[in-house]
Amino acid sequence: MSFDVPEDRRYLESHEWALETESTVRVGISEFAQDELGDVVFVEFPEVGQGVTGEEAFGVVESIKAVSDLYAPVSGEVVAVNDDLHDAPELVNDDPFGDGWMIEIDPDDGSELEGLLSAEEYEAQIV
Amino acid sequence: MPLETPPLRGLHDEYGAKFTEFGGWDMPVEFDSIREEHEAVREGVGIFDVSHMGQIHVTGPDATTLMNRLTTNDVGRLEVGDSQYAAITDEEGIVLDDTIVYRLPDHQEQPTYLFVPNAGNDEWTHERWVEHKNEWGLEATVDNRTDEYAMFALQGPEAVSLAADVAEAGLSDRRRFESGHTTVAGVECLAARTGYTGEDGFEFLVPWDAAETVWSAVDCQPCGLGARDTLRIEAGLLLAGQDFDPEDDPRTPYEAGIGFVVSLETEFVGRDALERVDAEGVEERLVGIQLIDRGVPRHGYDVTNADGRVIGTVTSGTMSPTLGKPIGFAYVPVEYAEPGTTLRVVVRGQSKKARVETIPFIETV
Numbered sequence: 001m002s003f004d005v006p007e008d009r010r011y012l013e014s015h016e017w018a019l020e021t022e023s024t025v026r027v028g029i030s031e032f033a034q035d036e037l038g039d040v041v042f043v044e045f046p047e048v049g050q051g052v053t054g055e056e057a058f059g060v061v062e063s064i065k066a067v068s069d070l071y072a073p074v075s076g077e078v079v080a081v082n083d084d085l086h087d088a089p090e091l092v093n094d095d096p097f098g099d100g101w102m103i104e105i106d107p108d109d110g111s112e113l114e115g116l117l118s119a120e121e122y123e124a125q126i127v
Numbered sequence: 128m129p130l131e132t133p134p135l136r137g138l139h140d141e142y143g144a145k146f147t148e149f150g151g152w153d154m155p156v157e158f159d160s161i162r163e164e165h166e167a168v169r170e171g172v173g174i175f176d177v178s179h180m181g182q183i184h185v186t187g188p189d190a191t192t193l194m195n196r197l198t199t200n201d202v203g204r205l206e207v208g209d210s211q212y213a214a215i216t217d218e219e220g221i222v223l224d225d226t227i228v229y230r231l232p233d234h235q236e237q238p239t240y241l242f243v244p245n246a247g248n249d250e251w252t253h254e255r256w257v258e259h260k261n262e263w264g265l266e267a268t269v270d271n272r273t274d275e276y277a278m279f280a281l282q283g284p285e286a287v288s289l290a291a292d293v294a295e296a297g298l299s300d301r302r303r304f305e306s307g308h309t310t311v312a313g314v315e316c317l318a319a320r321t322g323y324t325g326e327d328g329f330e331f332l333v334p335w336d337a338a339e340t341v342w343s344a345v346d347c348q349p350c351g352l353g354a355r356d357t358l359r360i361e362a363g364l365l366l367a368g369q370d371f372d373p374e375d376d377p378r379t380p381y382e383a384g385i386g387f388v389v390s391l392e393t394e395f396v397g398r399d400a401l402e403r404v405d406a407e408g409v410e411e412r413l414v415g416i417q418l419i420d421r422g423v424p425r426h427g428y429d430v431t432n433a434d435g436r437v438i439g440t441v442t443s444g445t446m447s448p449t450l451g452k453p454i455g456f457a458y459v460p461v462e463y464a465e466p467g468t469t470l471r472v473v474v475r476g477q478s479k480k481a482r483v484e485t486i487p488f489i490e491t492v
Contacts, residue, residue: 038145038157038160038161038353039160039161039162039448041423041446042421042422042423042446042453044421044422060475062423062446063161064161064162064353064357064445064446064448065156065157065161065353065356067423067425086421093160
C-alpha cells in the first residue's frame with residue numbers, strides 16, 4: 001500500500017508532520033501513522049498558551065487498539081488546537097493532512113524546522 | 128520461539144490484513160477497520176478466523192468423569208450435541224482458563240468430548256488431562272488436535288441465515304450451544320451455535336487443509352482480533368490472561384463474575400476451595416466501568432476511590448464502537464461494586480471520573 005506524503009511540509013521519524021504557515025507551525029500525523037493506528041478514538045494535547053519542546057512528547061493519540069505519544073517537531077508556544085477532534089477524532093483518519101491537524105505552535109526558532117525530514121526522506125522511511 | 132501461523136495467513140495477508148501476536152500465534156487483528164468490522168457484526172454479519180483457539184479431543188469409557196473432574200461445570204448434563212461454558216480451576220479454585228466443552232457424537236460407543244482452551248493453552252491443558260487421567264487411573268484417550276482444525280466464527284444478527292445458506296444441514300434449527308456436523312462447500316465440519324461477540328451465530332471447526340475452501344464459501348466482512356475484543360468487552364465476556372491470569376491476577380470464578388459455571392454438586396479440582404468461597408463470599412469482584420471524563424480505560428490502569436486511594440485495576444478497556452463511550456472491566460472491593468458507584472481511573476497520571484455499570488453493556492443473545 002502506498003501513502004500520501006505531501007511535499008509542502010516536513011516530518012518526524014515518529015510520523016508527525018509540520019507545516020509552516022505564515023506565523024505558526026501546524027502539526028498532525030501522517031497518513032501512514034493513522035493507518036497503522038487504525039480508528040482514532042481520542043486525542044489529548046496541551047491547551048493554548050502552554051509550551052512544547054522539540055522532539056518531546058506533547059500529547060497522545062489513541063486508537064481502539066493502541067496508545068501512541070505525539071512528538072513536537074519544534075519548540076514553542078501552543079497558539080491553537082483543533083477542538084474539532086474532541087468530538088470527531090475520526091478526522092485524524094479521514095483527513096490526516098488537513099482537517100485532522102492537531103496543534104499550531106509559535107516556534108521559538110524558525111530554523112528548527114529545517115532539521116526535520118523532507119517528504120522524500122520520510123517516504124523512504126515508510127516504504 | 129517462532130509464531131504459529133493459521134492456515135490462511137497468506138490469504139489474509141493478500142487481503143491486506145494487519146497482524147498481531149496473540150497467544151503465540153500470528154493472527155489478523157484488522158482486515159479493514161475495527162469500527163467497520165465491529166459494526167458489521169452488530170448490524171449484519173462478520174467472519175473471524177480464530178484458528179489460534181485450541182482443540183482437545185477426549186474419548187473413552189471414563190471421558191465424562193475426566194471432563195467433570197477437570198472443569199467446573201456439570202459435564203454429566205451434556206447430551207450429544209450440547210455444549211457448555213466452563214472454567215478450568217486449580218486446587219485453590221483459581222481460574223486457569225475458560226473453555227467451551229462440546230459433547231460430540233459417541234466414538235466407538237464411548238462418550239466423546241471436544242473442549243476449546245484459549246490460544247496458547249492447548250499444550251498445558253492437554254498435559255493436565257493426560258496427567259490426571261493417569262493419576263486417577265481413568266480410561267480415556269486425550270488428543271491435542273489444535274493443529275488439525277481451523278476455526279471460524281460467523282457472528283451477527285444475519286449470521287444464522289448466512290450459515291444456513293452455505294451449510295448443508297439445517298443449521299437454523301439448532302439451539303444456542305447446540306453443535307453437530309455439517310457440510311460447507313463439500314467440506315465436513317463441526318458447527319456450534321456459540322460465539323464470543325454477544326451476537327447470534329456459529330463457530331465452525333474445519334479440517335486445517337480445507338480451511339480456504341470454507342472461508343471462501345462465506346461471503347461477508349472478514350473481522351480481526353481487534354473487533355473481536357471490542358465486541359466481547361461490550362458483551363461482558365472475559366479474556367483469559369487479561370481479565371484473569373493465574374500468575375499475575377489469580378481469580379476465582381466467583382470473583383470473575385462467572386460463578387454460574389461452577390457446579391458444586393460435581394467433584395472437580397478446586398471444588399472444595401470454591402465451596403468455601405461460595406459460602407464466605409468474595410472480597411473483590413469484576414465490574415463494568417464507564418469513564419465519565421474523556422479518556423480510554425486500558426489494561427493495568429489503577430482504579431481509585433473518590434479520595435484517590437487505589438482500590439483496584441482495570442483488566443480490559445476500550446472505546447465502545449456501539450455506545451461511543453469508554454468502557455471496561457475492573458476488579459474492585461465488593462463495597463464499590465454496586466452499579467452507579469462513582470470511582471476514578473488513573474489515565475497517564477490523571478484521575479478520571481468513572482462509574483460502575485452493569486455488564487453486559489449491550490443486549491446480548
